[in-house]
Amino acid sequence: MTDDEFASVVGLLGREPRIAELAMYSVMWSEHCSYKSSRPHLGRFPTEAPWVVVGPGENAGVVDLGDGWLAALRIESHNHPAFVEPYQGAATGVGGILRDVFTMGARPIALWDQIRFGHLDDPQNRFLFSGVVAGIAGYGNAVGVPTVGGELDFEECYQGNPLVNVMCLGILRREQLVLGTAGDPGTISVLLGASTGRDGIGGASVLASASFEEDSGAKRPSVQVGDPFQEKKLIEACLELYDKNLVVGIQDLGAAGLSCSTSEPAARAGAGMEVDLDLVHVRESDMTPGELLMSESQERMMAFVHPDQLNDVLAVAEKWEINASVVGEVKPGGMLRVFKDGNLVAEVPASSLSEDAPTYDRPFSEPARQTDLWADTIDYSEARDVAESLLAILEDPSIGDPSWVYEQYDHMLFLNTVVGPGDDGNLLRIKGTSKGLAVSTDGNGRLCYLDPRGGAARLVYESALNVAMVGASPLAVVDNLNFGNPEKTDVMWQFTETVEGMSQACEALGIPVIGGNVSFYNETNGVDIYPTPIVGMLGLADPMPEQPPRLDRGEPGMDVWLLGADNPTNLAGSAFEKIVEKHLGGRPTEGDPGTARAIIALATRLAAEGRIPSMHDVSDGGLAATIAEICIRSKIGARIDYSDWRHLFSEDPHRFVAVAAPEAEDSIVAAADEAGVTATHIGFLGGSMIEFVRDDRVTAAISTESATSAWRGAIRNLMEH
């Protein structure tokens, strides 16, 4: 807390704060909880659409899927805890995001993790990477929610500051929706779940809202420890409470613990609350009021219960073998009063903790380096070796086979996973309905570093195209904005540009932003990460296609079609430039709203009609990698025509490849014509070689076997030898 912020607290209270009060303000007003640097900009996001049930500001965003079904979606970061203690940092990230979703009344049905590290040739990065993956697996598998996909990237800039983001999707019936409100005066506050200890004290302020220096290991006690078994019981108990209609409102205890879960629901209800800390079930004695209020012990929920239903609530807790303590009561007026040993230890306006947090209009300006970056292009007058470049791209860990990671995650539980990890978008069925939910998460730090606004917009377009790849139409976005130190003007510029680009793209596609998270201070020893916004896209397919396209369904004799521009030459920010040229510069091609709309609608239509066995969007690695991935997954070769080698590696947006039997030609061409999209026949599948042909001559060829071996070993070989 700064001196100015302390002065604001004194002004609010009309006196010097007590120690416990100061503790509450210090965590609630931290960057992590109060969004004090980002809030002035987040209002830019389009958040409204007829199908939005709950927008940003609650624990999770909620959208209407029709027929009484709702979906709840939330994304969070656990970057700093995961660097300090990879296993527990990642594990508790999973636990926290689950609570955000079942707090809304939803059963969590799937998780996605977006993780980024420095290069794997450094043993410290291998340690962090394997620890984070084990933590996600250890918690997610045991808590019984499948991790069905995610993202993986390795860049120098995440050395010393890995990114660990996690997204959770839940579904619920409309009548089960619960909000984080404390209800009317007289409502009882019941603390459910794990006992409160000294773990994670100040996690929100010490860890999440500060940069790292050399001594970051000393922050390890601020990382919480997860207990997935406790969380599993808590989920089932809460879902039973909702089923029996036993709660007025509920709030999870995450960042800022009891401070947050008492003040926020009371403020939302326009009421106050009295809390007796002596009634909190604790795991160690002699905790001070401040410690009790700040503790971030995991697996706790605060339920707000009508007095008549208290016994029923306690019976459900007893059945599921979780602790339950009555700790307080909602009171008229707006004051939050906290007692310990019979003494009043805090008395503050409940709303002041969440709503009166300071906001900072931090200065921002475009850094001078940006123009230099754009001018820093490569001379490509001499053609590059296509085969060698493709192999190098396929064996890069950011592009190669991620199965070493996702085979450690239970991705099949609940029997909903129709399209699982490894394809562009994931598709989950909702049993007993005709509906399928498609999800994709996308980030690209290099692109956003070169052009924060254009890059962020392209992420929205790309993730929308990814959900279209499995036959869905995009419905809603959540975002996780990972940035460096907001006190630097260039970082703040990257941030504002990102919000603008993302907003413009969402507006162009008519998709609301229903929630998000901001993670600042991702810098270590003064070096900021690339601006790394992550877009989580939810799509709906209703009816769900019976045979959605999959990468492994290519067969000999099938035609290969490219939908979208067939002659891009821009390589700025591409995997080719990073991996082959070891270069980052130039200005990436910007997305185009009209083209984006057309290609997304076309993809949704073709995937839903069921005539295209295999579709794959052109993104990391360009057309050559797109084709190679289809060949590897389908265990087949291909013969692809091209005229300029750069067409094979450009990552320009709004393009995808479709593979289909010759009979499908008329319907593909007709659908593309109708959509105003160029459809180009670029080759065939067959044989055992991936061949590139120019002027009827094979100019580059690799066997599918060697491509497979490079791709399969990209991560595995580094982690297992």
Add this chain to the structure above:
Amino acid sequence: MNVAVVVFPGSNCEHDVVHALNIVGCDAELVWHRDTDLSGFDGVVLPGGFAHGDYLRTGAIARFSPVMTPVQEMAGAGAPVLGICNGFQILTEAGLLPGVLLANRDLRFICRPVHLRVESTDSILTRSASIGDVLEVPLNSYEGQYTADPKRGSDVTLTYSDRDGLVSPAANPNGSTYNIAGITNEAGNIAGLMPHPERAIEAILGSTDGLVLLESFTTAVSEFADGKTVGV
């Protein structure tokens, strides 16, 4: 006929098992681990998950859950009892099946489809299959390495193989003794396996090879309900 699917705190595949049993025409009900009355049920499934958090050791606490008393009684009376994954671990801890499940050879969780060769049809799990059949069924476990006295072997129902049915070290995902994926007791009415047949029931999810296993179980339950002996 009606099958009890036991829910321990920490179980997570119970709904999937009920869904899959319903598909093969078998009624199934969830039973809480503190229940001690299984009258009215003709068979039992202990589903996958992390009963009691797998704390102490997988299945080590679950074997003391109250429901295990009537499960033991039903098993003794010849009723079909099937343990899947964590349920298999619980059956070994309870002494209903021999051997133990250790952490996987590579100390990593494994979630992927594996191939299983049918080694014996003398069990409630494999009676409708044929010896030599190769089934693709997902594996999903950390403590999946079946370890037992290698002199045993007559009770093996399923082994890990390649897609052609070749049982080799290369096809062993987790280091299990003799590639063992599933076993049965001498009487043939208690069976356990690490892979998840309930995840291979519908084509849209990738494989229907689990059908023959759950159909075997359902047939056995139906025969037991009719008063027949279901073992060997």
